[in-house]
Amino acid sequence: xxxxxxxxxxxxxxxxxxxxxxxxxxxxxxxxxxxxxxxxxxxxxxxxxxxxxxxxxxxxxxxxxxxxxxxxxxxxxxxxxxxxxxxxxxxxxxxxxxxxxxxxxxxxxxxxxxxxxxxxxxxxxxxxxxxxxxxxxxxxxxxxxxxxxxxxxxxxxxxxxxxxxxxxxxxxxxxxxxxxxxxxxxxxxxxxxxxxxxxxxxxxxxxxxxxxxxxxxxxxxxxxxxxxxxxxxxxxxxxxxxxxxxxxxxxxxxxxxxxxxxxxxxxxxxxxxxxxxxxxxxxxxxxxxxxxxxxxxxxxxxxxxxxxxxxxxxxxxxxxxxxxxxxxxxxxxxxxxxxxxxxxxxxxxxxxxxxxxxxxxxxxxxxxxxxxxxxxxxxxxxxxxxxxxxxxxxxxxxxxxxxxxxxxxxxxxxxxxxxxxxxxxxxxxxxxxxxxxxxxxxxxxxxxxxxxxxxxxxxxxxxxxxxxxxxxxxxxxxxxxxxxxxxxxxxxxxxxxxxxxxxxxxxxxxxxxxxxxxxxxxxxxxxxxxxxxxxxxxxxxxxxxxxxxxxxxxxxxxxxxxxxxxxxxxxxxxxxxxxxxxxxxxxxxxxxxxxxxxxxxxxxxxxxxxxxxxxxxxxxxxxxxxxxxxxxxxxxxxxxxxxxxxxxxxxxxxxxxxxxxxxxxxxxxxxxxxxxxxxxxxxxxxxxxxxxxxxxxxxxxxxxxxxxxxxxxxxxxxxxxxxxxxxxxxxxxxxxxxxxxxxxxxxxxxxxxxxxxxxxxxxxxx
Ligand code: NOJ
Numbered sequence: 001x002x003x004x005x006x007x008x009x010x011x012x013x014x015x016x017x018x019x020x021x022x023x024x025x026x027x028x029x030x031x032x033x034x035x036x037x038x039x040x041x042x043x044x045x046x047x048x049x050x051x052x053x054x055x056x057x058x059x060x061x062x063x064x065x066x067x068x069x070x071x072x073x074x075x076x077x078x079x080x081x082x083x084x085x086x087x088x089x090x091x092x093x094x095x096x097x098x099x100x101x102x103x104x105x106x107x108x109x110x111x112x113x114x115x116x117x118x119x120x121x122x123x124x125x126x127x128x129x130x131x132x133x134x135x136x137x138x139x140x141x142x143x144x145x146x147x148x149x150x151x152x153x154x155x156x157x158x159x160x161x162x163x164x165x166x167x168x169x170x171x172x173x174x175x176x177x178x179x180x181x182x183x184x185x186x187x188x189x190x191x192x193x194x195x196x197x198x199x200x201x202x203x204x205x206x207x208x209x210x211x212x213x214x215x216x217x218x219x220x221x222x223x224x225x226x227x228x229x230x231x232x233x234x235x236x237x238x239x240x241x242x243x244x245x246x247x248x249x250x251x252x253x254x255x256x257x258x259x260x261x262x263x264x265x266x267x268x269x270x271x272x273x274x275x276x277x278x279x280x281x282x283x284x285x286x287x288x289x290x291x292x293x294x295x296x297x298x299x300x301x302x303x304x305x306x307x308x309x310x311x312x313x314x315x316x317x318x319x320x321x322x323x324x325x326x327x328x329x330x331x332x333x334x335x336x337x338x339x340x341x342x343x344x345x346x347x348x349x350x351x352x353x354x355x356x357x358x359x360x361x362x363x364x365x366x367x368x369x370x371x372x373x374x375x376x377x378x379x380x381x382x383x384x385x386x387x388x389x390x391x392x393x394x395x396x397x398x399x400x401x402x403x404x405x406x407x408x409x410x411x412x413x414x415x416x417x418x419x420x421x422x423x424x425x426x427x428x429x430x431x432x433x434x435x436x437x438x439x440x441x442x443x444x445x446x447x448x449x450x451x452x453x454x455x456x457x458x459x460x461x462x463x464x465x466x467x468x469x470x471x472x473x474x475x476x477x478x479x480x481x482x483x484x485x486x487x488x489x490x491x492x493x494x495x496x497x498x499x500x501x502x503x504x505x506x507x508x509x510x511x512x513x514x515x516x517x518x519x520x521x522x523x524x525x526x527x528x529x530x531x532x533x534x535x536x537x538x539x540x541x542x543x544x545x546x547x548x549x550x551x552x553x554x555x556x557x558x559x560x561x562x563x564x565x566x567x568x569x570x571x572x573x574x575x576x577x578x579x580x581x582x583x584x585x586x587x588x589x590x591x592x593x594x595x596x597x598x599x600x601x602x603x604x605x606x607x608x609x610x611x612x613x614x615x616x617x618x619x620x621x622x623x624x625x626x627x628x629x630x631x632x633x634x635x636x637x638x639x640x641x642x643x644x645x646x647x648x649x650x651x652x653x654x655x656x657x658x659x660x661x662x663x664x665x666x667x668x669x670x671x672x673x674x675x676x677x678x679x680x681x682x683x684x685x686x687x688x689x690x691x692x693x694x695x696x697x698x699x700x701x702x703x704x705x706x707x708x709x710x711x712x713x714x715x716x717x718x719x720x721x722x723x724x725x726x727x728x729x730x731x732x733x734x735x736x737x738x739x740x741x742x743x744x745x746x747x748x749x750x751x752x753x754x755x756x757x758x759x760x761x762x763x764x765x766x
Pocket of ligand 1: 117161214293294521
């Protein structure tokens, strides 16, 4: 059914005429914007206060056994114009039904937004974001986001709660799985790539979805890695390390921002005027709208800065939180707050305008059903080309952590024992936050291996262990919605069977790690080893003397100190999505040469956390054998595997660095060149990384900061000169007055295949 809101065509016509009259695109943009503002302002002028507040109310749909459902009261709310958007509802028929309730039953026929957590794919599930980040392939990530947008929009959605761009240095926090890792530079590029992929160039295109940058801000720095905990951070650290990716996403045009659950230095993000208004609106010129996280407004009462929902609403609204996600706070309090003069009608109109503009940009006033298309859903969702790309994305995301004596790649001959709780497992492969993903369609590691070898090799299988035998954890995971069923065999029986299986094989592919429910939201872990019972299995298998390839599936960096010391080959595969098993088999057998590099340091021990590559030097940098220097008595300072680290089946040799000059002036470009040779016996991809260090500055600087990288493909024996260009902009720092600028002085420049093993040179900025 076509939308009946006749005034829209007049306004659109007006806009189009204005555009035709203007030859210049900037002018055309301005006039189409003015048509949009005119339309939206006219609409607001017709709205009652209840209708306005309704636009700021975001309600959830539920999932019943029989399929998607909507609480009765919410249906009434939609029909009465007390709802501006729905989340957790998808599927063409269902979305069409809900949209028609809003469009047909309300006085002004204003369409709804339909949001969902499309975090790493909609139906075709890609690797978890932390894994995709390890590809360092921003065009591939943008393409994955584009595919997610195509599928999500075909399923009726017009808004995704992604990208999650929280910088994270603490792997105990389960949500590290959802972000890009620890580096602000790479994190910013990835944030942009996601926004570009989701929104394309034209939000009105029915194959796009509006992005929602989250969690604004600093959620990745929750104290002790404990979920929903507080954040206390200096402005310096915010601007240097944590804020850049949010800013990048906003500069890329993200249409919405989600406020974070955490407080920032005593003021919860959702009620933080400095954050949501001064920084976001005034400094960064954000033009979209801000939605809170789930129930975050009432939670201001628990935070202890509001006595009741009225006060909570007032604080959140005045701070700049415009849409209330499932807190039901605005809908119950804003009217009274406006009537009492505590919130002005102008302020209310501003928030409503931002939401309506988003709907306008999405083309919903022209056609509220523009994204609901059964045929497209049938045709597009999980189409072969999408699955093919998911497999490519997945293999690019795998990181080879260790490969003693080139145990990998394996031959597709002999007898291979595939053992472990994650071997014959589809559910966990798609990882956390895979809302609409169907795990029954995921390829398990065992299946991937079987398919790859056909009848050339004999494949044996044993479960070996449950995901965990920690009954308290298991109870919690299952109570929170996981569906983990331990085997009826005892742990000893499982291990015995696995050992017997391993003895019959030439090599063991040992699939260990975490359940998907052990990372993501509300999944912090204090102990980030592989669960103890799985490690017992590993030790028993190690004792057989069989060569072991450890294939890890997990959502965060783990402590792998024992594994690194004993197991000859270790492959970090994260949770790779629908095509996991195929991608892992591609790498195991060398059909794809691994190229991923870590974007989060793997700690040597939990006691090191937070451990990250871009740390400061201190006044007493660690010196072996010198007591009074900054170090531990019992463990090294360095992580087990550093940022940027990852091996290949081939080997890359770096020449020393060549600079085209030793001194540069502020307007100059410095060229940094290095020859990279593939001196192994396979073609492969190397991610060449460039770091800098400002030796003496107004304010202490990190020992290294990533400033550029290139992902290059080299044939075996090939040498390529990789050239980077640096300008004074790359050397900018925040001085002690928080002014951004480059200071004259000496800089070290490092180039290498990870943040630890680098070539170095230096130059002077005059
Ligand atoms: C809470 C999570 O923190 C957020 O990331 C998510 O988008 C919302 N719930 C909606 O599901």
